Amino acid sequence: EQENKALLTALKGKETITADGRKIKLYANMGNVSDLAAVLQNDAEGIGLFRSEFLYLEKDRFPTEEEQFQIYKNVAETMAGKRVIIRTLDIGADKQADYFQLEKEENPAMGYRAIRICLEQPEIFKTQLRAIFRASAYGNISIMYPMIISKEEIKKIRQIVEEVKADLEELGVPYGKVEQGIMIETPAAAVISDELAKEVDFFSIGTNDLTQYTLAIDRQNAKLDVFYDAHHEAVLRLIEMTVANAHKAGIWAGICGELGADTELTERFVNMGIDELSVAPGCILPIRKIVREMDRA
Amino acid sequence: EQENKALLTALKGKETITADGRKIKLYANMGNVSDLAAVLQNDAEGIGLFRSEFLYLEKDRFPTEEEQFQIYKNVAETMAGKRVIIRTLDIGADKQADYFQLEKEENPAMGYRAIRICLEQPEIFKTQLRAIFRASAYGNISIMYPMIISKEEIKKIRQIVEEVKADLEELGVPYGKVEQGIMIETPAAAVISDELAKEVDFFSIGTNDLTQYTLAIDRQNAKLDVFYDAHHEAVLRLIEMTVANAHKAGIWAGICGELGADTELTERFVNMGIDELSVAPGCILPIRKIVREMDRA
Ligand SMILES: [Mg+2]
Numbered sequence: 347e348q349e350n351k352a353l354l355t356a357l358k359g360k361e362t363i364t365a366d367g368r369k370i371k372l373y374a375n376m377g378n379v380s381d382l383a384a385v386l387q388n389d390a391e392g393i394g395l396f397r398s399e400f401l402y403l404e405k406d407r408f409p410t411e412e413e414q415f416q417i418y419k420n421v422a423e424t425m426a427g428k429r430v431i432i433r434t435l436d437i438g439a440d441k442q443a444d445y446f447q448l449e450k451e452e453n454p455a456m457g458y459r460a461i462r463i464c465l466e467q468p469e470i471f472k473t474q475l476r477a478i479f480r481a482s483a484y485g486n487i488s489i490m491y492p493m494i495i496s497k498e499e500i501k502k503i504r505q506i507v508e509e510v511k512a513d514l515e516e517l518g519v520p521y522g523k524v525e526q527g528i529m530i531e532t533p534a535a536a537v538i539s540d541e542l543a544k545e546v547d548f549f550s551i552g553t554n555d556l557t558q559y560t561l562a563i564d565r566q567n568a569k570l571d572v573f574y575d576a577h578h579e580a581v582l583r584l585i586e587m588t589v590a591n592a593h594k595a596g597i598w599a600g601i602c603g604e605l606g607a608d609t610e611l612t613e614r615f616v617n618m619g620i621d622e623l624s625v626a627p628g629c630i631l632p633i634r635k636i637v638r639e640m641d642r643a
Numbered sequence: 644e645q646e647n648k649a650l651l652t653a654l655k656g657k658e659t660i661t662a663d664g665r666k667i668k669l670y671a672n673m674g675n676v677s678d679l680a681a682v683l684q685n686d687a688e689g690i691g692l693f694r695s696e697f698l699y700l701e702k703d704r705f706p707t708e709e710e711q712f713q714i715y716k717n718v719a720e721t722m723a724g725k726r727v728i729i730r731t732l733d734i735g736a737d738k739q740a741d742y743f744q745l746e747k748e749e750n751p752a753m754g755y756r757a758i759r760i761c762l763e764q765p766e767i768f769k770t771q772l773r774a775i776f777r778a779s780a781y782g783n784i785s786i787m788y789p790m791i792i793s794k795e796e797i798k799k800i801r802q803i804v805e806e807v808k809a810d811l812e813e814l815g816v817p818y819g820k821v822e823q824g825i826m827i828e829t830p831a832a833a834v835i836s837d838e839l840a841k842e843v844d845f846f847s848i849g850t851n852d853l854t855q856y857t858l859a860i861d862r863q864n865a866k867l868d869v870f871y872d873a874h875h876e877a878v879l880r881l882i883e884m885t886v887a888n889a890h891k892a893g894i895w896a897g898i899c900g901e902l903g904a905d906t907e908l909t910e911r912f913v914n915m916g917i918d919e920l921s922v923a924p925g926c927i928l929p930i931r932k933i934v935r936e937m938d939r940a
């Protein structure tokens with residue numbers, strides 16, 4: 347135990363690279379500003395999933411652009427040039443703040459949520475995008491959009507983003523170069539990932555949702571545990587297809603769901619060509635260890 | 644209108660075959676015994692989806708083996724040698740009879756339903772299977788299982804079926820040759836359809852559920868209509884993959900969801916190599932017309 351801890355500590359500052367020279371971006375997931383200490387302590391190479399929902403869930407009203415900007419700026423500055431991928435609002439009838447006034451739904455997991463809310467209520471979306479773009483002047487910020495199923499959605503997003511950028515330019519507010527990616531977490535997105543890859547800068551595979559939709563099993567429903575298979579072959583094939591399609595289009599692909607931290611699968615993912623794994627801070631060093639011990643030469 | 648009706652009537656008794664000679668099985672969906680008249684009137688070549696749930700939903704207790712047997716036998720006899728595909732119980736927390744005592748679920752569409760209930764409560768399943776096998780002595784009956792996601796489920800089903808057959812044999816009760824297929828209505832099943840095809844006699848693609856899981860959109864939720872695309876490319880690709888994998892394994896594949904009756908897609912499905920379309924009785928002749936007008940030579 348003690349020995350293992352020392353071994354891991356020795357990996358801080360080291361690269362996440364296989365013995366045969368393939369480098370993996372090893373990022374951390376963050377669900378709150380208070381996670382930042384653990385992110386730094388565990389030597390994350392970036393933040394692969396900044397769950398911006400918490401900003402909304404901890405309030406009894408929409409967070410203002412200024413409030414959001416301060417937090418994004420703070421994270422970007424603290425990460426000091428390392429990539430910070432902010433996922434835009436991912437909320438729905440099952441996980442919401444009252445002030446959103448979302449109606450109760452029969453199947454909230456397949457409901458009005460995430461990017462669907464942002465596209466139907468663009469004033470909410472624009473406030474967040476303005477805050478993110480303003481913060482991008484202070485670090486290395488990327489954006490990713492959750493629950494995408496089509497190119498049409500990406501086109502609508504692009505249009506709103508262009509409006510936000512034009513507004514900022516008109517006001518003389520600086521912003522940085524912001525990469526824009528999408529979550530691949532619906533079977534639809536995985537299956538047409540060849541098409542989607544042409545529209546974005548990167549993919550981040552959300553394995554929790556991807557698995558529940560692929561298997562048609564609510565991952566919260568304990569009654570279905572006997573049917574649930576976290577390593578279902580269909581999910582692994584969709585991941586592999588997504589990575590291959592990303593590379594064909596010249597973009598990178600990572601995993602930010604729980605499967606990304608599943609050490610039984612690390613080798614398989616690296617062999618698929620995965621470019622990034624974003625995991626809970628405490629999983630960073632154990633995964634770095636596995637990757638560094640891999641030798642496919 | 645009048646003219647069109649006459650044209651369609653003239654198609655009764657005709658084959659469903661393209662001008663270049665490719666034959667399609669054109670079957671009817673049935674949701675109740677009272678649909679049988681329409682099935683015959685519209686010259687269905689078989690019943691591609693007999694929704695056995697109605698037997699359960701119209702009662703305040705489980706239908707007995709004898710009650711089920713009489714109904715299946717009646718349908719099989721009435722169809723006089725034409726194929727009757729009985730789908731086993733497809734029920735869940737969102738569509739149930741009280742006596743099932745299913746607990747309320749957060750996401751019933753991805754919940755404890757269909758084959759999952761049958762595998763966890765095999766006494767319910769066995770009663771239905773015994774009734775179906777007994778009826779198979781009186782006509783051309785096939786069985787299909789809903790909501791399959793894995794080979795393991797098929798193996799468990801096979802084991803229960805063998806027990807049922809052994810029981811009947813011991814009692815000297817006759818039964819016919821019963822083909823057994825599965826619904827392909829989860830993304831998982833479509834993605835591993837190459838594996839599943841080795842385990843069954845046919846596939847029937849349930850496009851309604853397949854679409855809702857693939858898009859992660861509850862098809863009953865009107866709020867999502869703006870995002871729903873019934874002709875989403877991902878769904879069409881999964882259908883095409885399923886048909887190709889069926890053929891590779893030497894089995895046939897059909898469609899029994901709403902998309903099967905979508906005349907905008909009939910040509911596309913025939914070109915994919917679909918073997919069967921099972922549709923509402925009133926759609927039989929219009930689709931036969933389209934198929935007969937197709938010439939790919
Ligand atoms: Mg998600």
Ligand SMILES: [Mg+2]
Nearest residue numbers: 789828849852
């Ligand atoms: Mg279904």
